[in-house]
Amino acid sequence: MPGARNGKRSPPRPEPAPSAEEPEKRRAILHAAVRVFAEKGYHGCRIADVAKQAGVAYGLVYHYFRNKDELLESVFAEQWTIFINAIRAIAEGPGSASEHLASICRFAVDVYKTSPSAVRVLLLEVARTPNVLRAGSTAQTFQTAVALVAGIVRRGQREGDLRGDADPTVAAASLLGALELTLTAAVVGLVEGAREEDAERLKAEVVGFALHGLSVRPRG
Template sequence: MNERPLTESREARRRAILDSAVRVFAEHGFFAARIRDIAAGAGVAEGTIYLYFEGKDDLLLTAFRERVNEFVSSAGAVMEAEAPFQERLARFVRLQFESIEADPPLATVLLLESRQSSKFFGGAVRPVMRLYAQAIDRLLAGGVERGEVRADAEIPFVRAMFIGALEEIELEWLLGDRSRPLAPRADHFAGTFYRGIAPAR
């Protein structure tokens, strides 16, 4: 909303508001969340929220945008690695699982509460989702080029299956028993998924 560079103190306040919004969304749900509760959690006046964000939709979109951008940036090293495809796939999955485990409230908001916003999938989030999709496409295309993924693999279709499977596992963990860590399951997930797209031997 505000294009001017923020001072350190203003950026800290913006971050506090965003973190509070994530906690409130995760605890109460997007619809039931109130700006006054977000402001109280951030230790600011209610009107201060609107100096940084346009409202609840903007808070949700910003949280999503920043997390996806951070993830795609972190995944860049995985894309460039010289390791075998299955290992790179497992690293990508592990990185995503670790990000879910590191901040369950944010993951809950992004995977569940984001669907409650009428504006979320109406266009504003598409450029961010495209970055995530492109990261997966690069990983898959690299596998095809190296002969590690079957040549007839339809990358958009494989990507959709990959994302869907990841989300199902992540949602099951978020909504169920979190005592079993996600990250150690990355190798098994990658191995199982890879068998479906590996070249015939």
């Protein structure tokens, strides 16, 4: 019997400790995938293109990801995790509910300004490849984002900062939807947002439009 001597089982060998480089290499592959997907499109690129961009061996990509579909899903999960964590941090910080909603809008525009390739992949490549993402994980991601923003809206309604007659879930979905379409317009060149002055203007307009419908209506 393998692993046994004189009828006795030898103690199991300890698993080798993971290399400290492994997380870095996986991250490098993900970031390379974002650049390649943004430049060539998800359907127009190969795993070999990602490996070349990351500066790693072709087979190493398959060490971390089963196929190109899983690579795209991982890009989606990583970017949405960043956004959801930012919403949580904003919601738990100081300020009114309307200020928190404005901060979420500004954060989204800032992400586009600093990482346009990642935003392009999320808004265009993922949307064009609906079968890549598992329905359960995708739905859960969106539900989490909407629930967090709806929680901010509810707090604003309790504190009198936001209209009390608005449905919090509808308001949250509308705000996130407005952000998505605005950034899509920036990605395809319908609006400017990459330069500093353009980004500041875009943030001001997005915040104004997003919050106008939730503002408390003046009495009288």
